[in-house]
Amino acid sequence: MSSSFGHAFRIHTFGESHGGGVGVTIDGCPPGISLSAEDIQFELDRRRPGQSEIVTPRKESDTCEILSGLHDGITLGTPICVIVRNKDQRPGAYDEMAVKYRPSHADYTYDAKFGIRAPSGGGRASARETIGRVAGAAVAKKVIASLCPDLEILAWVKSIHDLEAEVDPSTVTLADIESNIVRTADPLAAEKMIERIKEVRNDGNSIGGTVECVVRNCPPGLGEPVFDKLEAELAKAVMSLPATKGFEIGSGFAGTRMTGREHNDPxxxxxxxxxxxxxxxxxxxxxxSNGENIVFRVGFKPTATIMTSQETVTSSGENTELKGRGRHDACVLPRAVPMVDAMAALVICDHLLRQRGQCGSV
Amino acid sequence: MSSSFGHAFRIHTFGESHGGGVGVTIDGCPPGISLSAEDIQFELDRRRPGQSEIVTPRKESDTCEILSGLHDGITLGTPICVIVRNKDQRPGAYDEMAVKYRPSHADYTYDAKFGIRAPSGGGRASARETIGRVAGAAVAKKVIASLCPDLEILAWVKSIHDLEAEVDPSTVTLADIESNIVRTADPLAAEKMIERIKEVRNDGNSIGGTVECVVRNCPPGLGEPVFDKLEAELAKAVMSLPATKGFEIGSGFAGTRMTGREHNDPxxxxxxxxxxxxxxxxxxxxxxSNGENIVFRVGFKPTATIMTSQETVTSSGENTELKGRGRHDACVLPRAVPMVDAMAALVICDHLLRQRGQCGSV
Amino acid sequence: MSSSFGHAFRIHTFGESHGGGVGVTIDGCPPGISLSAEDIQFELDRRRPGQSEIVTPRKESDTCEILSGLHDGITLGTPICVIVRNKDQRPGAYDEMAVKYRPSHADYTYDAKFGIRAPSGGGRASARETIGRVAGAAVAKKVIASLCPDLEILAWVKSIHDLEAEVDPSTVTLADIESNIVRTADPLAAEKMIERIKEVRNDGNSIGGTVECVVRNCPPGLGEPVFDKLEAELAKAVMSLPATKGFEIGSGFAGTRMTGREHNDPxxxxxxxxxxxxxxxxxxxxxxSNGENIVFRVGFKPTATIMTSQETVTSSGENTELKGRGRHDACVLPRAVPMVDAMAALVICDHLLRQRGQCGSV
Amino acid sequence: MSSSFGHAFRIHTFGESHGGGVGVTIDGCPPGISLSAEDIQFELDRRRPGQSEIVTPRKESDTCEILSGLHDGITLGTPICVIVRNKDQRPGAYDEMAVKYRPSHADYTYDAKFGIRAPSGGGRASARETIGRVAGAAVAKKVIASLCPDLEILAWVKSIHDLEAEVDPSTVTLADIESNIVRTADPLAAEKMIERIKEVRNDGNSIGGTVECVVRNCPPGLGEPVFDKLEAELAKAVMSLPATKGFEIGSGFAGTRMTGREHNDPxxxxxxxxxxxxxxxxxxxxxxSNGENIVFRVGFKPTATIMTSQETVTSSGENTELKGRGRHDACVLPRAVPMVDAMAALVICDHLLRQRGQCGSV
Incomplete structure (x- = not known):
């Protein structure tokens, strides 16, 4: 269903980029978990705009409010609704977008689907939609910590454009990742990546890259035999993020070029x-899950908004041109990192509860 | 949920590799669609073992029976149950597997999850499980044909090991694909691939590869804004197939190394x-969907069963060795093709009905 | 799932009686429907406390805010989040409830289930939870009006205690129902009912009754053959309202005492x-549905809160006594009317979209 | 969804009254549960036709086969498919029904919904559809027994026409219920009921009645706060059975005529x-659930098929008459008993697993 994710631990998100606000309702959360707005704010601050010189300067404090589901900082087992108000709206900045479809954005497809769309800021297709996911995942992480204290979920930038980072999924820490604004745990690569992003931005262009994610100390037994295989759930989770183009797990596409003798894990x-x-x-x-590190990679395309005149059409069917304006990320990767670990946390938390429900323990 | 897929058009599969049989119940199918066992058998024959010299010689005719949901060859709108009996069972062939975990198979993880497993033939983790999917998709294809007569879904082998085929997604036909037993539409590559599979099989080894799939003439407007994005649904669909390691759509991982100027579609x-x-x-x-060809690729690892002694452990926790036996595909790719197009058909059919439900037309 | 209702048109509610607020997210709503906060407020005003002299004097304006899913008063097809802030909270009024289980309330069972509960005002078990339902149903009614302009859903008080109203489901109007504060369309019965409620309230006691509901001009073909029979969906819908004890449709329990010859509809x-x-x-x-009037009745028990000392136990397991305090309805029936028609609207709207999805038209 | 029931423990049923067969797939079943075809057959025999002189003489052995999900008589945690072949089909007996709508049957509404229907025997609207439910519930009962050995679910005939049985929900046993063919635990009432059924049958007429059901030793804490309240789930469960007209729990509709002082449970x-x-x-x-006996009642209308000429219309829109023929129950109550306890078992089992999933124990 469009805006629901998860089965036992499930979130329902809502909100457009420009409107009253965005948020999430978390249903199925176990009772008795300590939770505060700060827990959620910590994760939201990692994804918000304006956090560093290489992300969009759009100013949104993204301050969250928990409306329900808590008593004295403890989860009640009832739905937890978290809202974040929209603040820095400049509807005027999007007048041209109301009539011209931005290339490689969702303007045309929303019109094709719904016959109507929110003309300012991409509506539900905006990266702002991910606030609900990240807030929901902040709660998921608390649940995971209470059930599996050793379980860790970490994501980092693996590559930007043709620059690749060397990061060891077995040892990388959150501090390593957060030690630079591009969120990779390889300081040398980080420097080059930051420079590349600035270059590209100054050129009015954009670039993509990949995020790698590890789940460490995951108990064996999570995931389901057929459609809800753990890798299928993770694939859906991250491929539902804006701008993703690919997912691979373990050996990934490189594994397709190996033989069984090379590939099998003794x-x-x-x-x-x-x-x-x-x-x-x-x-x-x-x-x-078999208890080893769950390691996967996600590919993100270059940001669709560029400061170059491009061929496009109007909603009334005329050829025209459009040049990007407004405040945008020249590279979404630094902000994609918390989105990827959020989606992993939602999947893992859901499957922990599902495993406990069907099989009695985790 | 473990063995259910889809929301408006949904299938529930069942069955182990060795037991009474396997099958599917299809719920939510529109009424008034012409359907016969032959429609389903056609697709099952494309995935069954023993169909050519490069796939497993396991002999299963995989003959299907429709138990319900039809009257005089027309769908009633009620659940359609399709069963396929298991025939060529050799439980004895799997005695060793009952105590030794096969490397890179699901023996250990099933034990870890359930505390019990079907020791013969991989149980629900067998490729035999895909019969239910393919049968369900045969019905989906009939529904699609009735709603969107021009819509085509085709998959083919894009690469095997390091051999790559040249196939044009815009023009390839089912006849092209089925013209060779490896199911690629590039005759020269097909020859080399067949040779490679035979070499590897004779060596007791195995190889993987990639399948590419196209959906042509898909109406604009299918898919949902957030979690059920069409590419997310496709990613989950194919990543739930056995042996998959990666998914990419459009520019895919190569797109992560492009700039926005190079990548955007005018x-x-x-x-x-x-x-x-x-x-x-x-x-x-x-x-x-925007009405253009939907093009994606899926990576399959080399078959885990190899005729080589490998390090492993017993279910009681002792180090040991195991050498593959029995009848297996040295390369799953030829049989993976109908599985991939099946999963695409299930996703497209589901979203056609969802779109009609919410927005009133497709 | 706990706080979700519906399949194609679905709502997710949240919120406790005393906390930040309550509300609903509506997902799957068709695009292009005209909708305003006033549409929702109209229905909320029918269920809110303090609306007349025979309901609880708790002062809540229950003013709603639409956070998402709209553009210029038109639905976008994306989730519509509606929130209502809690205002008139008197946590102190509930100190005794924190340790003593109120008889025939949900205090004990929430503790038994979750090991924790919101000690003030009943938390999620409060009638305040129904705000989300009524708001969601206000949207459902707009969707229904756009798809089936002649379809009408009306509910009214059929009986209170042993007083029964004479109302003709074929002709009753909303104006008839709203013409008296008890919400029955029989003026003579209304007078007696109001008097009875006042008597009982002055005595510190409470009474129950039944609500009858009709769906007129429902197209034939809504509902599903097996588990999601339309009457089963309606039964679940209304039996999920607080204080309900029974549901019957058409001839109901009286029909069990008829013969087939008497009962069959030619x-x-x-x-x-x-x-x-x-x-x-x-x-x-x-x-x-067969196109005739859908008519069902719902039984509501007498309000559990009474101003009499009753035997109960503490959460630490000691026998004690408790006397009701605070502001309560001596009879929930007048406020139950909009809740019942709301649940019917949610079911009908969901099945309209499901029917359109599977069968192509309504 | 039409033919699926349950959330954590869920069944998917299929099959028409006249066709290949009927059955069920059970998904989400815990692993490690002992299960045999005999366990299922025991319950099916309680609902099958031809079991006594007061039920339809249609001859169906209703022999079940388990196709999947078991290994050596132990559940694997994977889907369990159970099929029952149709045997005693007399399509010729239904020729008239193909053109004339039987009053108070589902012939017209199926046509209205789907534009097509299985003209023989009622298709999916036949009581035969309940085989899948009863088979699924047989498995649910095994799961319940393994998790809550003291929990008991029993149903019996409470009334037939105007004859009422005196049965104590606290002490009644399965042996009491099965001691007479009408399945009530009051021997005197049983005699009168059997006589009444025979009279009515000989007159070509039919009668209805009520079934009462108790769940004893249910752990406190099952059920959910809002839409999935345990009574709402039970209401939907039993109101989805054929021929039901009402549901009430505890004090039921009689409770609506009590005051709070009389009604509250200290x-x-x-x-x-x-x-x-x-x-x-x-x-x-x-x-x-609060740990006390869960007691509810279900009303069943008189069987729609009667041996009297009745006014009806043809599918092409002409007024005509129709006289019931074929083999039918003059009173469904004796066979409804195992259907009602089956539905209760499905609900309880599902909520046991849901409670374990969310809250960690039952």
Whole structure:
């Protein structure tokens, strides 16, 4: 369903880029979890505009308010509604967009689907929509921490344009990632990436890249045999983020060029546990977690808004041209990092509760 | 939910590789659609074992029976149950598997999740599980044909190991694809691929590859703004197939290395329709189809079963070795083709009905 | 799922009686529907406290705000979030409730389920929770009006305590119902009912009653053959309202004492339409609407809060006594009327869209 | 969704009265539960035709086959498909029905909804459809027994026509119920009821009645605060059975004529447990079980098929007459008993797993 995600732990998001506000209702949350607006704000601050010199200067404090589901800072087991008001709206900035379809944006397809669209700022197709996801995931992370204290979910920029970072999924920390504004844990690469983003922005152009994500200390047994394989759920989760073009797990597309002898992960007993001595499976086998690191990558296209005149058409069917204006990210990757780890947290939390429901423990 | 897929047009599959049988119940199918067992059998024959010299010689005729939902060859609008009996079972062939976890298979993870598993043939993790999907998709294709007669869904082998085929998504036909047993529409590549599969099989090894899929003449407006973006649904659909490691749409991961100027798809009016002059979006913008070809690729790993001794552990926690036995595909790609187009058909059919429900037309 | 209702047209509600606020997100709403906050406020005003001398004097203006899903007063097809702030909170009034379980309330069961509860005002079990439903239904009514302009949904008080009203479901109007504060369309009965409520309230006691509801001009064909029979959906809808004890449709329980000869509804052609000459079926046959008036009744128990000392226990397991305090309805029936018609509207709207999705028209 | 029921423990049914067969797929079943075809057959035999002299003589052995989800008599946690072949089909017997709508049956409404229907035997509207429910519930009962060994679900005939049985929900046993063919636990009433059914049948007429059901030793905490209140789920469950006209729980409609002082259930500590000294709540408060007996009643109308000429219309819109033929129950109540306890078991099992998923224990 359009704006709902998850089965046992599920979120329902709402809100356009320019309107009263955006937010989320979280249903199915276990009771008895400590939760505060600060927990959510911490994650929202990682995704908000204006946080650094390489992201869009749009000024939104993105301050959240929890409307329900809590008593004295403890979850009640009832729906938790979180809202964030929209502030820095400049409807006038989008007048041209009301009649001209921005190339590689969703203006035309929304009109084709609904016969109507919010002409300012992309409406529901705006990256602003992800606020609800990130807020919901902040709650998911609290639930995960209470059920699996050792479980960690971390994402970072793996590449920007043709610049690749070297990051070890087994050891990387949140501090490493947050130590630079581009959110990669490779300081040298970070410098080059920041420079590249600035260059591209000054040229009125844009670039894409990839985010890598790891789930560490995930208990074996999460995920389902058929349609709700854990990798399928993760794929859907991240491919539902704006601007994504690809998903791969473990060996990924490179694995398609290996032989079975090269690709298979041998099992060995280590400290009384079943472990694999390599991890081309990416922590998931047959759709179910095997206890190894779950490692996946997500590709993001270059931002569609560029400061160049481009061919397009009007909503009344005439050829025309359009030049991007307004405040935009020349590269969405730094802000995509918290969106990717958010989606992973939503999937993991949901499957923890599903596993407990069907099989009795996690 | 584990074995259900789709929202308005939805399938529920069941069945293990070795047991009474496998099948599917299709719910939400529109009434008044002409349907026969032959329609379904045609698709099942494309995925069944023993169909050619390069797939597993396991002998299963995979003959389907429609138990319900039809009257005189017309759908009633009620659930359509299709079953396929299991025939060529050799439980003895799997004795060793009952105690040793096959590397890169789902034996261990099923035990970790459920505390029990069907020890013969992989149970629900077997490729045999896909029979229900393909049968369901055969019905979906009939529904699509009745609603959008021009809509075509075609998949083919794009690469095997390091061999790549040249296929034009705009012009390829089912006849082209089915003209060779590897199911690629590039005759020269097909020959090399077949040779490679035989070599690898004779060596007791296995290989992977990629399948490409196109949806042509899809009406604009399918897909939903947020979590159920059309590409997210497609990603989940194909990443839920056995052995998949990656999904990409349109420009895919290559698109992450482009700039916005290179990547954006300009709009132009053509014959009174809004069209794009390039298609790096892959037919979907903001999660919603734009009327261009929907083009995506899926990566499949090399088959996990190889005829080589490999390190593994027993279910009681001892290190041991295991050598693959039994009848297996050295390369799943030829049989993966009908699985991929099946999953695409399920997604498209579901979204056609959803669009009609919410917005009144397709 | 706990706080979601509907399948194609679906609402997600949130909010406790005492906290930031309550509300609803409506997902799956068709685009292009004219909608204003006034449309919603009209329905909320019918259910709010303090509206007349026979309902609770709790002062809540229940002013709604639409946060999303609209552009210039037209639905966008995206989620519509509506919030209502809580105002007249007196947490102190509930100190005793924090430790003593109110008889026939949900205090004990919430503790048993969640291990925690909002101690003031009943939390999610408060009638205040129904604001989200009524707001969602206000939108449903607009959708229904756009698809089926002649369709009418009306509910009224059929009985209070042992006082029964005579109301003709075929002819009753909203004006008739709203012409008295008890919301029955029988003026003589209304007078007696109002008097009875006042007597009971002055005695610190409470009473229940029944609400009857009709759906007129419902197109034939709504509802589904098996689990989602239209009467089953209506039953769930109204039995999920606070304080309900029973549901019956058409002939209802009285029908169980008739013979088939007495009970069957003969078919006749009338003005080229298939009609029944009696309506003991209550407008639904085999779970599907037949075009006749859908008529059902809902039983509400006497309000649990009474101004009498009652035996109860504390949350720490000691026998004690508790006397009701605070502001309460001595009879919920007048305010239950808009809740019942709201639930009917949600069911009908959902099934209109489901029917259009599967069968192509309504 | 039409033919799916349940959320965590969910069934998908299929099958028409006359066709290949009917059945169910059970998804979400916990692994490790002992299960055999005999477990299911026991329940099916309680609902099958031809079981006694007061039910339809249609001869169906209703022998079930389990196609999947088991290994050595233990559930695998994967979908369990159960099929029952149709045997005693007499399509010729229904020729007249193909053109004339049977009064108070679903012939007309199926045509109105789908534009097509299975003309023989009522298709999906046949009581035969309940086989899938009863088979699914047989599995649910095994799951319940493994999680809550003391929990009991029993249903019996409470009334037939104007004959009422005296049965104590607290003490009645399955043996009491099954001690007579009408399935009431009051031997004197049973005799009169059997006689009445025979009289009515010999007269070519039919009668209805009520079934009462109790859930004993249900743990407190099952059910959800808002839409999925336990009584709402039960109401939907039983109102989705064929021929039902009403549902009431605890004090039911009689409770609407009581005052709060008479109706409220005082709490007392008994053996260290919170108990109520009366049970007008019917074991559920605020939608959540309180540990007392859950007691509800369901009204069934007189069977629509009667051996009398009745006014009706043809599918082409002409007035005509129709006289019932074929083999039918003059009173569905004896066979409705296992259907009602089946639906209760499905609801309870689902909520046990949901409670374990969200709150960690049951």
């Amino acid at each position: 099992f060995r007993m280590v400290d009384g546990k079943v472990r694999t001595t390599s991890n081309r499976s990416g922590g998931i086998q047959g759709g179910i | 709009f132009r009016m053509v014959d009174g329709k809004v069209r794009t002059t390039s298609n790096r979006s892959g037919g979907i913008q903001g999660g919603i | 078919f006749r052609m009338v003005d080229g339409k298939v009609r029944t000459t009696s309506n003991r079926s209550g407008g639904i046959q085999g779970g599907i | 709490f007392r500590m008994v053996d260290g447990k919170v108990r109520t000294t009366s049970n007008r709540s019917g074991g559920i408060q605020g939608g959540i």
